[in-house]
Each structure stands twice: as C-alpha cells, then as structure tokens.
C-alpha cells in the first residue's frame with residue numbers, strides 16, 4: 001500500500017489522538033465523578049458502624065441526597081486536596097470527621113485540620129472537573145479558595161507524589177546517624 005504525504009500526516013494525527021484518548025482513559029477510571037451532575041456539598045462524614053464508610057451529603061437544586069464513597073478513593077481525594085490547598089505530600093495515615101464536619105487528617109508528618117468549607121468546595125469542584133473533563137491548563141484564576149478547577153485538573157493530571165514509607169524510613173535512619 002502506498003501513502004502520500006497527506007495520508008502520513010493524517011496517520012500521525014490519528015496516532016496522536018489515540019494516544020491522548022488512551023491517556024484520558026487511563027486517568028478517567030481512577031478519577032471518576034462522585035455524582036453525574038453538578039452538586040452542592042453540605043457535609044462529609046463517616047458511618048458509625050465498623051466499616052466507617054465515608055459519605056457525602058449534597059444538594060442538586062432543592063433535592064438533598066447522600067452518596068457513599070469507597071474508603072480508599074476518599075483517602076485518595078483528600079490526598080489530592082492536601083496537595084492542592086496546602087502543598088502537603090505526606091502520606092495520610094488516618095482521617096476522622098471532627099467538629100463542624102471538618103476533617104482531622106493524620107499524616108506521616110504533622111496533623112492537619114481541614115475546615116468543612118474547604119473539603120465541601122473541593123469535592124464540588126473535583127466532581128465538576130471529573131464530570132466536565134476540565135483541561136489541566138495553566139491559568140490566572142484569582143480564586144477565593146486557591147483551588148480553581150484548573151489547579152485541581154492539573155494536580156490530578158500530574159498525580160500526587162506521596163512520600164513513600166521507604167523514603168521516610170531512609171530519612172529517619174539518616175537523621176539517627
């Protein structure tokens with residue numbers, strides 16, 4: 001089969017498109033939306049039974065609903081929030097909901113309290129980013145919460161490089177010397 005120049009350009013473009021589509025597919029299953037519509041998050045908590053399943057109470061228009069989230073997925077989301085909002089990349093050890101529905105997060109370094117307004121806003125916007133597939137573009141947003149949709153998209157796109165335990169142990173061993 002013979003290709004002329006136009007065909008080759010078209011093939012290159014097709015390859016690029018399928019590469020980009022594969023990239024989006026690779027990210028998409030991990031970072032799926034919480035609810036397939038835009039939501040207003042009211043509060044976040046954990047069930048009182050032994051499973052301590054995270055739940056999110058939200059509103060769509062006037063309708064109030066609740067969704068349960070897998071613990072590991074919730075942990076991953078809070079890890080993204082720590083990176084976006086506080087530039088913290090220490091691995092989360094535990095999360096508990098505290099007074100006024102904020103979250104108390106224990107990391108391998110210092111504990112962190114996340115006020116409910118931040119966690120609620122983050123989850124709303126995360127959902128929007130996942131739903132609308134916001135591009136991870138550079139931006140000049142002057143956002144009240146310092147976590148615009150693009151910053152969340154960029155962080156998801158780049159991934160959060162959490163300090164591994166092995167690296168942490170190596171650092172501790174180094175300090176003991």
Ligand SMILES: [Zn+2]
Pocket residue numbers: 139140141148149150151
């Ligand atoms: Zn932005």
